[in-house]
Structures are given as structure tokens and as C-alpha cells.
Amino acid sequence: MKAFIVENYSKTEKLQLKDIPEPDLQDDEVLVQVHAAGVNLLDSKIKSGEFKIILPYKTPFVLGHDVAGTVVRTGAQVRHFKPGDAVYSRPDNFRMGTFAEYVAIKEASLAIKPDNITMEEAASLPLVGLTAWQALVEKAKLKKGQKVFIQAGSGGVGTFAIQLAKHLGATVATTTGTTNVDLVKNLGADIVIDYKKADFEKTLRHYDVVLNSQDAATLKKSMNVLKPGGNLISISGPPDPVFADDIKAPWLVKQIMRILSYGTRKAAKRLNIDYSFLFMKASGNQLRQITALIESGAILPVLDKIFPFDATNEAIAYVESGRAKGKVVIKIR
Incomplete structure (x- = not known):
């Protein structure tokens, strides 16, 4: 082949x-x-x-x-x-x-x-759908009436996650460029921040969940939009000790991940928020649940x-x- x-x-x-x-x-x-x-x-x-x-x-x-x-x-x-x-x-x-x-x-x-x-x-x-599902349904347990900030709304994960969060009944905020504002609004985003014109850190407050997919600077700013007890879930790092345990990483790799995530975990603890790293896992069962949403028209x-x-x-x-x-x-x- x-x-x-x-x-x-x-x-x-x-x-x-x-x-x-x-x-x-x-x-x-x-x-x-x-x-x-x-x-x-x-x-x-x-x-x-x-x-x-x-x-x-x-x-x-x-x-x-x-x-x-x-x-x-x-x-x-x-x-x-x-x-x-x-x-x-x-x-x-x-x-x-x-x-x-x-x-x-x-x-x-x-x-x-x-x-x-x-x-x-x-x-x-599959990859973006499972990522959004495992972040919002499995980890965050997102509920109707909660507020979620999904970064990079016009990207692969963003376009799926916005639709999933709206299906779950959440209020959705996102960031995107000027040319993609209408796209993310049509997908269901309630609050759209043009990152070329405004800073989300100065606009968003008291959110329940942040799905972070950007760099370390954005991750740090994201902590300030969460309310105490909120969830910061990152798919772009840094990997944390819980993830290291999940993948049964060797001792040295676990220590590296512990060091890499130390500053982020310390800052999250100080603000009384929960930080976790997500590297999605394959799951036919979750895909079947996603299939039902696709066939019903809830997600496109x-x-x-x-x-x-x-x-x-x-x-x-x-x-x-x-x-x-x-x-x-x-x-x-």
C-alpha cells in the first residue's frame, strides 16, 4: 500500500x-x-x-x-x-x-x-470531537447555565467545542480574528472577542471553564477569567503529574512533567482554580455519542x-x- x-x-x-x-x-x-x-x-x-x-x-x-x-x-x-x-x-x-x-x-x-x-x-x-468531549463533558462536566471560554474558536477543536458547549446549555465566549467573527457566531458563540482588537483578559470574568489551546502567555491570562473553583483545561501544555500517571510514564519523565507544570499548578492553586492537561484518548464509545449529535444536527x-x-x-x-x-x-x- x-x-x-x-x-x-x-x-x-x-x-x-x-x-x-x-x-x-x-x-x-x-x-x-x-x-x-x-x-x-x-x-x-x-x-x-x-x-x-x-x-x-x-x-x-x-x-x-x-x-x-x-x-x-x-x-x-x-x-x-x-x-x-x-x-x-x-x-x-x-x-x-x-x-x-x-x-x-x-x-x-x-x-x-x-x-x-x-x-x-x-x-x-474524531480527534477534535473527542478532545472537546473529554474536556467539556468528561473533565469539566459542563452544565446548563455555566460559562465557558473556548480559545481559537475558528480552529478545528474550537468549531466543534463551541457547538458542543451550546448543546450542553452553556454560555460560550471565544476568540478569533476579524474575518472569522461571523463563523463562530453562527456556530453558537455568545461572546466573540476579536483578538486583534481586544484583550479577553480585560473582558471576561467569573467563568466556570476555560479550554486553553494557545501559548503559555495565554494560559497565564486565562487564569484571571475564571471564578474560584473554576476549571482550566489545557490541550497545549504543560503536561502535569496526573497525566504522567495516566500514561504510566517512566520516573524521569514524570519528574520532567512535574517541573514543567510546577509554575502553572502553583499559580492555579493560589487562585483556587483547578488546572489539568488533556491529551485525548481514542474511544469508540464516545464517538458513538458524538455520532448521535451529528445525525441530529446538533453539531455540524x-x-x-x-x-x-x-x-x-x-x-x-x-x-x-x-x-x-x-x-x-x-x-x-
């Missing part, structure tokens, strides 16, 4: 298109023929080695974290999928590889594709561009540029 390979960790080296064997299929896995694959900033960060301390992939490896496609074959223990099923998934860590013609995915991480959207739209959803996919398979490097470069509104997808079949 054809696949885009990371030969070496590098910020500048491009992925290489190569012919490689189909992935080995374990008893609890499903072989999926890839129709489309979503592109995420995480792909770029893993390619550059930025997440090597958390996810030490051995080169060479196939990149890609989002997929929609068709079941080709199932392992001996698989009970809920059969050849021909249209499915979508965010494969497990160390079993990723969706920038390819085929990918093997654990049954527990797979779900039937929503029947009212295209393969390309379905491929745009937001696609910016669809690139052909041979333009995968261009798709990654476009995501890295920060110009994407919603998601970028590669059409493979």
Missing part, C-alpha cells in the same frame, strides 16, 4: 510517499480502507519531535490521527463490525497511521460513520479544504500556517 512516512523527526523534512506492507492485524483490530484522513496540528508536532517525550515513535512510521473509511477485514475477536461497514475513528496512540491506503484500528476505538455526512466530513471529526462538521492524497505535505503546511477555518482533510480514495 502507499503511505506517507516520517523518516526522521524534523520540522522541515517532508513526509515521504512510499510503498509499504499493509499493517499487521491483531485479533481485536479492524482493517480499514482509508477514504479520507483529517490533518491536525498534532501531526506536525509529532513529526517535528515536539511530543517525543510523551509519544516516542520509532522512525520510520506512518503519520495521521483521523480516518473515515470502509471495513475490509476483522480480527478473530471482533464482534461489532463487518466488511463493508462505513466507519470513522481516531486510532490509538502507537497504532496511528491514517495517511495511508489502509490502517488497522482497535475495535474499541472505532464507530460507525454518521449516515448524514460524507467520508471527508467524517474524517474531520466545519471543513476548510480538501487536499488530494499526493498533496499531503501541502495539507500539513496549510494547517501549520494557522489559516484553516475548521478542519483540513486529505482525500485518499
Whole structure:
């Protein structure tokens, strides 16, 4: 099969298109023929080695974290999928590889594709959908009437999280650039701050939840918009000791994470707010709940561009540029 390979960790080296064997299929896995694959900033960060301390992939490896496609074959223990099923998934860590013609995915991480959207739209959803779900539903337990600040509302996670938060009954504030104000308002944002014209720290007060996806300076300012007892959930770091325990990190890695997050945790404790780092996990069960929201029309996919398979490097470069509104997808079949 054809696949885009990371030969070496590098910020500048491009992925290489190569012919490689189909992935080995374990008893609890499903072989999926890839129709489309979503592109995420995480792909770029893993390619550059930025997440090597958390996810030490051995080169060479196939990149890609989002997929929609068709079941080709199932392992001996698989009970809920059969050849021909249209499915979508965010494969497990160390079993990723969706920038390819085929990918093997654990049954527990797979779900039937929503029947009212295209393969390309379905491929745009798993990583950002699961991230938003695990942040707002699982960690924050966001409730009707609460207030949530979702940064970068026009990005992949932002466009999904705004819609999910509105579905849960929350008041939603977000930041975006001038050209994307109407987009995030149409998705349901109640308060939109044009970051080119105003500072959210001076506008927002007494929020229950902040979903942080930006840099360290933005993380620090975000603490000041939360009320005592509020939740600051970051998907951009720094990783904390709880996360280190979750991934069963080696002792040295745990100490590094403890040091990296010390200042943030100390500042949060002083303000009586809860800080946590989120690195989303694959979950077919949560995807099935997301499917129900998609099929009901409560959440709509937001696609910016669809690139052909041979333009995968261009798709990654476009995501890295920060110009994407919603998601970028590669059409493979």
C-alpha cells in the first residue's frame, strides 16, 4: 500500500510517499480502507519531535490521527463490525497511521460513520470531537447555565467545542480574528472577542471553564477569567503529574512533567482554580455519542479544504500556517 512516512523527526523534512506492507492485524483490530484522513496540528508536532517525550515513535512510521473509511477485514475477536461497514475513528496512540491506503484500528476505538455526512466530513471529526468531549463533558462536566471560554474558536477543536458547549446549555465566549467573527457566531458563540482588537483578559470574568489551546502567555491570562473553583483545561501544555500517571510514564519523565507544570499548578492553586492537561484518548464509545449529535444536527462538521492524497505535505503546511477555518482533510480514495 502507499503511505506517507516520517523518516526522521524534523520540522522541515517532508513526509515521504512510499510503498509499504499493509499493517499487521491483531485479533481485536479492524482493517480499514482509508477514504479520507483529517490533518491536525498534532501531526506536525509529532513529526517535528515536539511530543517525543510523551509519544516516542520509532522512525520510520506512518503519520495521521483521523480516518473515515470502509471495513475490509476483522480480527478473530471482533464482534461489532463487518466488511463493508462505513466507519470513522481516531486510532490509538502507537497504532496511528491514517495517511495511508489502509490502517488497522482497535475495535474499541472505532464507530460507525454518521449516515448524514460524507467520508471527508467524517474524517474531520474524531480527534477534535473527542478532545472537546473529554474536556467539556468528561473533565469539566459542563452544565446548563455555566460559562465557558473556548480559545481559537475558528480552529478545528474550537468549531466543534463551541457547538458542543451550546448543546450542553452553556454560555460560550471565544476568540478569533476579524474575518472569522461571523463563523463562530453562527456556530453558537455568545461572546466573540476579536483578538486583534481586544484583550479577553480585560473582558471576561467569573467563568466556570476555560479550554486553553494557545501559548503559555495565554494560559497565564486565562487564569484571571475564571471564578474560584473554576476549571482550566489545557490541550497545549504543560503536561502535569496526573497525566504522567495516566500514561504510566517512566520516573524521569514524570519528574520532567512535574517541573514543567510546577509554575502553572502553583499559580492555579493560589487562585483556587483547578488546572489539568488533556491529551485525548481514542474511544469508540464516545464517538458513538458524538455520532448521535451529528445525525441530529446538533453539531455540524466545519471543513476548510480538501487536499488530494499526493498533496499531503501541502495539507500539513496549510494547517501549520494557522489559516484553516475548521478542519483540513486529505482525500485518499
